[in-house]
Amino acid sequence: xxxxxxxxxxxxxxxxxxxxxxxxxxxxxxxxxxxxxxxxxxxxxxxxxxxxxxxxxxxxxxxxxxxxxxxxxxxxxxxxxxxxxxxxxxxxxxxxxxxxxxxxxxxxxxxxxxxxxxxxxxxxxxxxxxxxxxxxxxxxxxxxxxxxxxxxxxxxxxxxxxxxxxxxx
Amino acid sequence: xxxxxxxxxxxxxxxxxxxxxxxxxxxxxxxxxxxxxxxxxxxxxxxxxxxxxxxxxxxxxxxxxxxxxxxxxxxxxxxxxxxxxxxxxxxxxxxxxxxxxxxxxxxxxxxxxxxxxxxxxxxxxxxxxxxxxxxxxxxxxxxxxxxxxxxxxxxxxxxxxxxxxxxxxxxxxxxxxxxxxxxxxxxxxxxxxxxxxxxxxxxxxxxxxx
Numbered sequence: 336x337x338x339x340x341x342x343x344x345x346x347x348x349x350x351x352x353x354x355x356x357x358x359x360x361x362x363x364x365x366x367x368x369x370x371x372x373x374x375x376x377x378x379x380x381x382x383x384x385x386x387x388x389x390x391x392x393x394x395x396x397x398x399x400x401x402x403x404x405x406x407x408x409x410x411x412x413x414x415x416x417x418x419x420x421x422x423x424x425x426x427x428x429x430x431x432x433x434x435x436x437x438x439x440x441x442x443x444x445x446x447x448x449x450x451x452x453x454x455x456x457x458x459x460x461x462x463x464x465x466x467x468x469x470x471x472x473x474x475x476x477x478x479x480x481x482x483x484x485x486x487x488x489x490x491x492x493x494x495x496x497x498x499x500x501x502x503x504x
Numbered sequence: 505x506x507x508x509x510x511x512x513x514x515x516x517x518x519x520x521x522x523x524x525x526x527x528x529x530x531x532x533x534x535x536x537x538x539x540x541x542x543x544x545x546x547x548x549x550x551x552x553x554x555x556x557x558x559x560x561x562x563x564x565x566x567x568x569x570x571x572x573x574x575x576x577x578x579x580x581x582x583x584x585x586x587x588x589x590x591x592x593x594x595x596x597x598x599x600x601x602x603x604x605x606x607x608x609x610x611x612x613x614x615x616x617x618x619x620x621x622x623x624x625x626x627x628x629x630x631x632x633x634x635x636x637x638x639x640x641x642x643x644x645x646x647x648x649x650x651x652x653x654x655x656x657x658x659x660x661x662x663x664x665x666x667x668x669x670x671x672x673x674x675x676x677x678x679x680x681x682x683x684x685x686x687x688x689x690x691x692x693x694x695x696x697x698x699x700x701x702x703x704x705x706x707x708x709x710x711x712x713x714x
Binding site: 414416417418445447448451453482484485487488489490491492 | 597598599600601602603604605629631646650675676677678679694695696697698
């Protein structure tokens with residue numbers, strides 16, 4: 336039989352142990368906030384789902400957004416070394432990419448070199464994909480490869496996924 | 505007695521659960537702190553006396569991390585080969601438009617300060633696929649074409665990505681580290697700045713200005 340005093344001690348010990356466990360878990364180990372969150376320069380906006388006639392080429396508009404202050408090369412950059420924005424759909428997804436119509440790029444001049452004119456996308460841009468879907472529901476993980484820069488520096492090329500639920504009817 | 509045993513067991517179980525939660529949380533935070541420490545090598549922008557943002561690398565004041573890379577002919581080139589010289593270690597890529605703007609400035613400054621012991625080491629961060637010999641050859645040719653067109657007279661090394669970690673991750677190009685004759689990083693530039701700024705940092709590396 337445990338006496339009332341002992342029970343009280345157990346309860347206090349339990350409360351202390353609980354507080355210690357939580358305190359250890361919450362204690363900050365490094366005071367500084369992360370300096371660079373790895374946010375993508377481009378995000379896919381919509382559509383999340385499209386319904387298309389099965390077996391028939393259909394045009395769909397895909398909306399993307401480039402982060403403020405950044406730009407990416409258009410599909411037709413002005414110089415051959417620059418990496419173009421390229422949309423693709425993986426084989427075997429039940430949806431075939433027949434072609435894509437990219438928007439024209441806008442001119443961008445580097446502040447430190449007015450003679451360099453780049454063809455870029457910034458803000459929101461829409462590319463039109465012509466797809467053919469087999470009958471059924473296909474979760475397509477399409478991709479956009481791009482290379483982003485700001486006025487003075489460039490980030491390595493990157494590929495993002497645009498997940499689209501394509502229903503072929 | 506039985507009831508008391510049950511109470512004690514339940515309390516112990518609860519304590520064990522909380523202790524485990526605390527430990528798991530602590531473990532998670534340890535890992536997050538590790539990631540943070542690694543990213544802290546990336547440097548930051550701070551305002552100088554004139555309120556101009558300056559890139560401050562944690563490498564500043566420290567020895568430049570050693571490396572050995574290949575040049576376009578396949579010859580191994582080490583940082584140690586340039587001992588005693590002031591260097592601009594310039595990370596660039598063929599797909600980087602600001603790098604292209606900066607290149608003629610580097611060429612001009614090298615010709616001006618070369619006689620005083622200054623050299624540029626250009627390290628390409630273009631993708632390299634060594635597993636596929638044909639692709640590797642094409643990639644090297646692409647870099648070589650750029651080097652030839654820009655008439656880069658200084659050593660050009662490839663596979664910069666392989667040494668990106670000790671140099672802060674190279675999240676953006678161009679990135680340039682200025683190294684003095686003792687091998688210490690005295691300044692760093694993230695992104696394209698002005699030719700004057702490049703020159704100022706070269707002078708720092710040469711010990712002409714502080």
